[in-house]
Amino acid sequence: MSATTASPDLEPHVGDFFGYETLLPAHEQSKILRLREFLDTEVCPIADEYWAEAKFPAQLIPGLRDLDIVGGAYEGFSDNGDQAYSRLFSGFTSLEMSRVDPSFSTFFGVHAGLSFASIYHCGSPEQRERWLPAMADLRSIGAFALTEPEHGSDIAGGLETSARKVDGGWVLNGKKRWIGNGTFADVVVLWARDVESEEVVGFVVEGGTPGFTATKITGKIALRSVQNADLELVDVFLPDDHRLENARSFKDTANVLRITRGGVAWGSVGLQMGAYETALAYVMQREQFGKPLAGFQLVQDHLATMLSNITLALGMVVRLAQMQDAGIEKDEHAAMAKASASSLMRETVGIAREVMGGNGIVLDHGMVRYFADAEAVYSYEGTREVNQLIVGRAITGTGAFV
Structure with missing residues (x-):
């Protein structure tokens, strides 16, 4: 490009x-x-x-x-x-x-x-x-239900939500957790295990379906505006046409995650950019010892480190996007981008909070949202460790997940 x-x-x-x-x-x-x-x-x-x-x-x-x-x-x-x-x-x-x-x-x-x-x-x-x-057209809001109360990183083999084939459709039972938009979504893409084939398959569950309930998760310290929900399915009947026709195994689920994992890497870059710009504006106007904080050597070292982190991560995700457009991106490329960008993000927001001192932990100065939200972004769409193992498998040809 x-x-x-x-x-x-x-x-x-x-x-x-x-x-x-x-x-x-x-x-x-x-x-x-x-x-x-x-x-x-x-x-x-x-x-x-x-x-x-x-x-x-x-x-x-x-x-x-x-x-x-x-x-x-x-x-x-x-x-x-x-x-x-x-x-x-x-x-x-x-x-x-x-x-x-x-x-x-x-x-x-x-x-x-x-x-x-x-x-x-x-x-x-x-x-x-x-x-x-x-x-x-945003007339209908979507959610994605994969994670369960007892299964996150091991969801490929541990998924417990069940789907049983019956005349004219399917009956689903199980629980999901951490489902973003889950409290108000009109369309929930939900993954369950076919009890006959034992494969992970996908469904579309519409809001208001009998037996389907969503309860807001409270007490979060990160991404607080996101309406995460616990979902429960009790003998939920879905017609055959609600089963996603081409979602036949977890490989199909993983294909979606590969595509969206790159988006999380981009979000990691944007989050640290927001934290950096907030910190920069603060040190330019905040005075200590008779001059702005921006004039101190150690503060400038912190600013340069944050900007370098952003630039490194941004260069990686730009190349990832180019590979996606060219059709040559693989799982390990998205995994490396997510793991690396989110790790750099974690360091950047920590430094940004540090240069703002106590003012970095109150909403008055805008930093605390980035500082707290980074912890959630660091973990979702695959933890650093899981993504590193995806890269490691590509390097060695040997899976080391268990």
Whole structure:
């Protein structure tokens, strides 16, 4: 992908030290600019309030709908004629959102990434037509239910939610945990184990289905605006056409996770960019010993370290997006990007909080959301250890998961 001329209105963020965002073609830069304006004017002013109250700002959905960015990476759902937007554009979408509010970015990633991608890649043409147009228009909100109370990293072999074939459909029983958007989703992509074949298969469960309940998880210290839920299924009957036709084994589930794991890596970059920019603004105006903190050598060392971390991670995810567009990305590439970007993120937000001292742990100065939210992003879509083992398997040809 060659560099293009930047839009005269799209200035790279101070955290984008090498100006990677100017790699986007002009029409995608314009789209990013509209998103940035929406985030700065609509999301940023209320992010702290809704985070503190652990509420989701549902009133922002119409404005997000007007941006026409859900499903843009897929043919037939882009407003760019018949041409889908690039994976680089999708990545910068995640970065821009996470830079302002990681909770809002997670809501979008669950809906437009995990849920939408599952139906697009694993559904039949009829299933795509049935659910995706409303999801693309945000008239229907999606969730993705894989993790269970007792199974996270070992979900491929440990998944307990069961699906039993009966006349005309399936009966599902089980529990799910940590399901983003789960309290208000209209469409839940849910993974269960076929009791006959013992394979992991996918279903679409619509809100209000008898026997299906969602309970909000409370007491979180991270991504507080995300409405995570415990789900329970008690003899839930789903017609045959609610089973995703092309979700036949966990390999199909893993394919979706590979695609979306890259998005989490991008979100990790955006989160640390937001933390860095918050810390930079603070040290430029905060005075100690008679001068701004920005004038002290140790503070400048911290700033340079944070910016280097962001630049390293951003370079990796940009290349990952290019590989996705070229169709040459593999599981280990997405795994390395997620593990590395989130590890660098954890260091960056720690330093950013440090240079702000006690003011880094109160909402007044905007840092605490990034500091706390980083812990959730570090763990979801595969822990660092699991992703490292995916890379290790690619290096050695030997799996070492157990």
